[in-house]
Amino acid sequence: xxxxxxxxxxxxxxxxxxxxxxxxxxxxxxxxxxxxxxxxxxxxxxxxxxxxxxxxxxxxxxxxxxxxxxxxxxxxxxxxxxxxxxxxxxxxxxxxxxxxxxxxxxxxxxxxxxxxxxxxxxxxxxxxxxxxxxxxxxxxxxxxxxxxxxxxxxxxxxxxxxxxxxxxxxxxx
Amino acid sequence: xxxxxxxxxxxxxxxxxxxxxxxxxxxxxxxxxxxxxxxxxxxxxxxxxxxxxxxxxxxxxxxxxxxxxxxxxxxxxxxxxxxxxxxxxxxxxxxxxxxxxxxxxxxxxxxxxxxxxxxxxxxxxxxxxxxxxxxxxxxxxxxxxxxxxxxxxxxxxxxxxxxxxxxxxxxxxxxxxxxxxxxxxxxxxxxxxxxxxxxxxxxxxxxxxxxxxxxxxxxxxxxxxxxxxxxxxxxxxxxxxxxxxxxxxxxxxxxxxxxxxxxxxxxxxxxxxxxxxxxxxxxxxxxxxxxxxxxxxxxxxxxxxxxxxxxxxxxxxxxxxxxxxxxxxxxxxxxxxxxxxxxxxxxxxxxxxxxxxxxxxxxxxxxxxxxxxxxxxxxxxxxxxxxxxxxxxxxxxxxxxxxxxxxxxxxxxxxxxxxxxxxxxxxxxxxxxxxxxxxxxxxxxxx
Numbered sequence: 001x002x003x004x005x006x007x008x009x010x011x012x013x014x015x016x017x018x019x020x021x022x023x024x025x026x027x028x029x030x031x032x033x034x035x036x037x038x039x040x041x042x043x044x045x046x047x048x049x050x051x052x053x054x055x056x057x058x059x060x061x062x063x064x065x066x067x068x069x070x071x072x073x074x075x076x077x078x079x080x081x082x083x084x085x086x087x088x089x090x091x092x093x094x095x096x097x098x099x100x101x102x103x104x105x106x107x108x109x110x111x112x113x114x115x116x117x118x119x120x121x122x123x124x125x126x127x128x129x130x131x132x133x134x135x136x137x138x139x140x141x142x143x144x145x146x147x148x149x150x151x152x153x154x155x156x157x158x159x160x161x162x163x164x165x166x167x168x169x170x171x172x173x
Numbered sequence: 174x175x176x177x178x179x180x181x182x183x184x185x186x187x188x189x190x191x192x193x194x195x196x197x198x199x200x201x202x203x204x205x206x207x208x209x210x211x212x213x214x215x216x217x218x219x220x221x222x223x224x225x226x227x228x229x230x231x232x233x234x235x236x237x238x239x240x241x242x243x244x245x246x247x248x249x250x251x252x253x254x255x256x257x258x259x260x261x262x263x264x265x266x267x268x269x270x271x272x273x274x275x276x277x278x279x280x281x282x283x284x285x286x287x288x289x290x291x292x293x294x295x296x297x298x299x300x301x302x303x304x305x306x307x308x309x310x311x312x313x314x315x316x317x318x319x320x321x322x323x324x325x326x327x328x329x330x331x332x333x334x335x336x337x338x339x340x341x342x343x344x345x346x347x348x349x350x351x352x353x354x355x356x357x358x359x360x361x362x363x364x365x366x367x368x369x370x371x372x373x374x375x376x377x378x379x380x381x382x383x384x385x386x387x388x389x390x391x392x393x394x395x396x397x398x399x400x401x402x403x404x405x406x407x408x409x410x411x412x413x414x415x416x417x418x419x420x421x422x423x424x425x426x427x428x429x430x431x432x433x434x435x436x437x438x439x440x441x442x443x444x445x446x447x448x449x450x451x452x453x454x455x456x457x458x459x460x461x462x463x464x465x466x467x468x469x470x471x472x473x474x475x476x477x478x479x480x481x482x483x484x485x486x487x488x489x490x491x492x493x494x495x496x497x498x499x500x501x502x503x504x505x506x507x508x509x510x511x512x513x514x515x516x517x518x519x520x521x522x523x524x525x526x527x528x529x530x531x532x533x534x535x536x537x538x539x540x541x542x543x544x545x546x547x548x549x550x551x552x553x554x555x556x557x558x559x560x561x562x563x564x565x566x567x568x569x570x571x572x573x574x575x576x577x578x579x580x581x582x583x584x585x586x587x588x589x590x591x592x593x594x595x596x597x598x599x600x601x602x603x604x605x606x607x608x609x610x611x612x613x614x615x616x617x618x619x620x
Binding site: 040042043044045046047061067068088089090091092095096097098126129130133134143158 | 174175176177178182185209210211213214283284286288
């Protein structure tokens with residue numbers, strides 16, 4: 001298995017809208033496995049294909065504390081939303097930044113599973129938040145888009161500074 | 174998506190860092206960089222402290238962990254063993270509340286994808302916290318001194334009366350030293366400038382060392398917070414490393430070679446001190462590190478002739494102009510800077526010392542031919558082992574009849590704390606807050 005490179009904000013590729021997947025086959029399952037590996041390695045609870053520069057409608061998630069409840073959602077679609085809830089979110093494409101985002105509390109999602117079978121499931125709690133966050137990615141949207149422009153500028157600066165500091169460390173003799 | 178479990182995350186990442194150093198032979202700096210912790214992460218300094226501390230006291234902590242588990246942890250679960258060693262470090266050597274250590278470590282076990290070991294980790298940490306004495310009682314020298322056996326043996330051999338003091342100082346964190354660029358500002362004025370920028374008194378910031386360009390800080394300050402760092406007012410460099418150029422002051426001039434120059438600390442200092450009619454050639458073998466020399470010099474607004482080459486292969490780079498002065502900061506075991514780089518204790522091997530001795534002799538022997546009769550060569554290492562110091566000079570003397578050993582012209586405050594050896598001077602680590610360095614000042618006799 002391979003650890004994939006995760007695109008980071010403000011990479012314009014994160015804004016590409018993903019296209020539906022036509023066939024679920026072994027070559028797709030290789031990508032799915034690599035995405036899980038990448039997500040677990042990065043200590044994430046969800047990862048959209050867009051984040052690893054693969055612009056098809058596919059996401060993986062595992063919100064369990066035991067890391068034993070993997071979800072694969074191919075061509076996911078939210079068909080019902082209910083309630084609203086604010087929770088703190090972070091994103092592997094916006095490393096080190098966390099902020100509150102308001103989303104639906106419960107969602108009903110239709111998707112294809114790993115075997116290509118049509119599924120429908122009602123999701124709630126962390127899984128609901130995560131799936132909404134990842135579907136946003138497939139539409140070219142990031143959780144920082146929900147923040148004010150000033151906050152978003154701050155995040156951009158912070159990430160930029162981080163990169164600079166990393167290269168600065170070579171200056172210490 | 175990611176959730177904010179920062180405390181557990183930095184501990185899981187620290188486990189990967191320690192594992193990379195101890196079991197995979199990576200350097201600590203490199204491993205920390207790979208961990209990619211956000212610079213603005215509120216717990217970044219804790220993360221670094223945990224990584225450095227665990228690496229520093231690894232032997233003692235590992236042995237103690239062994240006393241708290243009934244059977245060895247499976248090989249495939251090595252990472253959890255490392256995580257628990259990190260937990261023991263926090264319990265023994267930090268003031269983090271023990272309930273937080275347990276909670277975050279157990280969560281880190283989950284992040285490391287070993288959920289079946291959470292109960293085990295919880296029990297081991299709680300047992301250690303409950304134990305009445307946390308002292309490590311045993312007769313294993315590695316665990317007593319937190320150094321590998323081969324290095325303890327070599328230190329005993331080089332320093333029969335001093336080895337224990339060296340080891341103690343190796344296990345104490347080093348302070349941060351600065352070198353002020355006198356072409357830009359005086360040392361005392363720069364000290365004032367830092368105090369002003371940090372909103373503290375001068376005494377709270379640090380003090381001027383025995384070398385006139387040096388400042389020793391009481392608490393480290395990040396490079397980006399140093400006033401006018403980008404404008405070349407200051408460099409980060411240990412006090413002992415600054416001694417080298419200080420030794421040369423009376424002979425500074427003419428055609429000067431800085432051999433094995435990267436990352437350019439001494440190159441910059443040479444250029445800060447010379448007159449306009451002198452030239453400095455800086456040579457280093459590593460193209461990546463040569464770029465760092467260039468960055469450092471451009472920041473200091475100083476110019477040298479910089480060459481990427483194996484300095485011992487003189488045919489490949491030398492323009493046949495003999496040198497008046499050569500500064501050779503030899504590649505070495507770095508056993509004098511263990512307090513700054515505790516990973517050296519894990520990365521170096523006994524056989525490396527012999528190999529380094531051969532490299533050192535080869536380089537100094539090649540450079541000797543490049544020196545004018547009457548010219549001088551300062552041989553410097555940050556090693557405390559005689560194999561890399563006096564024994565190198567001894568071998569060189571067998572090869573060349575025209576070697577004179579010079580005294581170091583230094584202020585008494587520094588010379589008094591150095592040990593005179595057969596062919597040079599040794600500063601031991603931790604003395605006056607400085608790193609361990611060896612200097613031998615050779616002159617080419619006019620025969």
